[in-house]
Amino acid sequence: MVFVTKDIQKRDVSRLFTPTSIGKLQLKNRTVMAPLGLVGYADARGGFNKNIQELYIRRAKGGMGMITVGLVAVDYQDFFDLSLPCPIYDPIDFTKTSKEMLEQIHNYGTKAICMISAGMGRSAFPGVSKQMWAPSPQENRFDPKVMHRAMTVAEIQKTIEDYAKGAKICKDAGFDGVEIHAVHEGYLLDQFTMSFFNHRDDNYGGSLENRLRFPIEIVKAIKAACGADFPVTLRYSLKSFIRHLREGGLPGEHFAEQGRDVAEGLEVAKLFEAAGYDMLNVDAGTYDAWFWNHPPMYFEKKGIYNEFGAKVKSAVSIPVAVAGRMDDPEAINAAFDQDIDLVEFGRPLLADPDLVNKIKADAWEDVRPCISCHDGCLDRLAKGMPYSCTVNPETGHEAEYKLTAPLAKKNILVIGGGPAGLESAYICGTRGHQVTLLEAQDKLGGAILPGSVPSFKKDDYQLLVWFERQLAHMSNVTIQLNHAATKRDFNDPKFDTIIVATGATPIMPDFGSDQMLKAEDVLMGKAKVGEKVTIIGGGLVGCETALWLQRQGKQTTVVEMSDDICGGPAHTPFANYQMISELLPYNGVDVQTSTKVERVTGTQVVASDAQGNTKTIAGDAVICAIGYKPKDPFLQLLQTTDKETYLIGDAKRTGKIMTAIWDAYYIAKDI
Known part of the structure; x- marks a missing residue:
């Protein structure tokens, strides 16, 4: 690879x-x-x-x-x-x-x-x-x-x-x-x-x-x-x-x-x-x-306080x-x-x-x-909890979590190359197990790939680069791309342990139109949009996609059924929530909260506001970004096999990068 x-x-x-x-x-x-x-x-x-x-x-x-x-x-x-x-x-x-x-x-x-x-x-x-x-x-x-x-x-x-x-x-x-x-x-x-x-x-x-x-x-x-x-x-x-x-x-x-x-x-x-x-x-x-x-x-620029420090100096x-x-070396210099x-x-x-x-x-x-x-x-x-780190679950647990060599080295199959699968392979490989990771796509990353397309998400991409580099240096880790795992792989007797990290799939409700696009397909360039775009769903994916499109010169509308975007400040870290809440209108994105989609006709969205008034939002494309659901094609095998098996990350419950990495770490450190 x-x-x-x-x-x-x-x-x-x-x-x-x-x-x-x-x-x-x-x-x-x-x-x-x-x-x-x-x-x-x-x-x-x-x-x-x-x-x-x-x-x-x-x-x-x-x-x-x-x-x-x-x-x-x-x-x-x-x-x-x-x-x-x-x-x-x-x-x-x-x-x-x-x-x-x-x-x-x-x-x-x-x-x-x-x-x-x-x-x-x-x-x-x-x-x-x-x-x-x-x-x-x-x-x-x-x-x-x-x-x-x-x-x-x-x-x-x-x-x-x-x-x-x-x-x-x-x-x-x-x-x-x-x-x-x-x-x-x-x-x-x-x-x-x-x-x-x-x-x-x-x-x-x-x-x-x-x-x-x-x-x-x-x-x-x-x-x-x-x-x-x-x-x-x-x-x-x-x-x-x-x-x-x-x-x-x-x-x-x-x-x-x-x-x-x-x-x-x-x-x-x-x-x-x-x-x-x-x-x-x-x-x-x-x-x-x-x-x-x-x-x-x-904040796409690093070293954002340099200008203030220089003035004080x-x-x-x-x-x-x-x-x-x-x-960042440029920020330091x-x-x-x-x-x-x-x-x-x-x-x-x-x-x-x-x-x-x-x-x-x-x-x-x-x-x-x-x-x-x-x-x-x-x-x-x-939330009153000790701080730690999304990408490093050992942070704050240095006295408790120490990666040790297993009593017996195992042959482990990891199915899925998203953040949960990558962390599983990294931790198991670090501890000395023999690891085979199967990824159905031609690239590693899973949900990180579309999520890291906007320039303000470049550090998500660098996390993927870091995982790839670390795994490439491990002789006991084998990665196979373009390999969709099958029942035969799952049942292969050479594998002692199976970790299923197959991720999630976008929810696409039946609003009456077959022209709705998935946010991930638009982000990855698999689907094109015109100049006027309506995004159904004001969660993090919908809002970040809207900001990305708006900065490309598109005219973007976000339609959200609840009264706030991104789940509100209780669901999203407050600094992130506040900044994107201000960035969207500052960049010209039309955010329509308390607005329920009734149906989609072609690329037109018919919605009702909190008072029950109906309105039509015209556009050249409709993107659906209302959430994800677990994707686990191995559920029956997991329930019936005698092997040591684990279901982790979005395949178990949808969440953020932190959910996936922490799930994987806690399992992999003890196998």
Whole structure:
């Protein structure tokens, strides 16, 4: 078979591996693991549980220069008890578990700072905040019926004191510094700094100096408790990108900034440097423009914060760090070309803990790619679960899941070359089993193939490239394309174990027309459409297909029976949901929700709205994208065979890439 080559040129990123410093803290290279919320990673006394310890140790082994541990809670005034680690809850336990982790991190020559958070303020998900406070009385970001009260001065001052106490405990536990969370993303401290949210008339509101008082008093209190040389860094969003309350400004869009604009942001950066902050970890966005802080795949450009980091670097003399999908040599070099000091990796390190060592070895083609789906990381956090990774189920389970050689090597047949089949073959092959993978089509990938056609889904394609490369290097894995598995293959006595990963097939209801097209056929170029296209179904496939067609100059209408697209924010990671919800109308897609298709006549769709009014939507083509159903031609054999068999992925229940990969991993790791 022919394996495609990853479309990334080898580049010299040697500047990434030169030493640098933050104040007097010396770093072996310029790589930083970006902070991530530690929901579900606290032990029974507010320390670090074994899973998160091992996650960070594994990334240190992978070559990191510095790891930002956390975020952790400054106290449990607003955070629920033990929802996150917390240094002041039980300092003895926090110190003990920190030392267990830091000893091993430091053994790899990696430094570690701890990010301490004051909380979310009006950006709190409903039900996760005890105090429901903000700088001023505010509506909740997600539910305007929920109101937040203003923090009292006494509560502000206690938070500052707790920051100093917590930082001192972190220092005594062996941390090399702390990072303050955050004048970024519209969290509590960020809300205090913006006049859009801060309407106080005391010393913590009004003028810019007063609005910055809270985070400035924090750094001064920490320096007083820990010494002037103890590094204190700040997570900092230069620009807010708030178009309106709960609405973000899109890349390239011209709008009136309601939050912090660049001019004020640069002034703020200078004041933070003067106050004593030792580094600024720069990005952009707020919870009102959440896709900026957690960029989905719809940001096609990598290194999206470079421009903001460069502006801040021109205004301050302290180090500046940037994240923003920096797993790309051009993005890394662009950062250094603009005098940015440090490069941060967040989600890419969840996908591949050896990212930095692979970059150093110029082995970009072996980096397992982050696909910016948010399903395994951000969406789990939002639901109160520990973060992990769609493409790497071991993330967050390093202490529990370790691939081991089987007691007896088996001959395994994998039927289907989609994500579930590929992960099965990869894990079984890694463990030493003999694997034969049969794929009916002339290419591997299954549903990834049509799904990765739009340019904003190119990382899905790179995941396929990665699988192909890894499997090509395994002599114990055989792949046969253009081979539709049969009953004879299933019953072949040479196979001890059968994994059925045959995927799903599109649902095509009888709307009265035989001219309806499948979204996957249009994406793959098997079916052509005219200039005016109607898409039935406003799920992820329908919406992404509409955006792809609209950007080709088509006039696209999406018809969705429910009152929201993509299943709403409860079904789709919020940053992704918000961005595509804004991108569709911004690009001119006509989205008609609460609209039920009654029938299709040729290429005309007859539908009724929520009031029962009938309308006809004319067009040159109708694409059906209402969902999928499992495709399992081996169901009867699975039920009657004496062999060890498994049904996984979409063939068992339809889902996303994460469902398929996790299904496969959990089965394959124990065969």
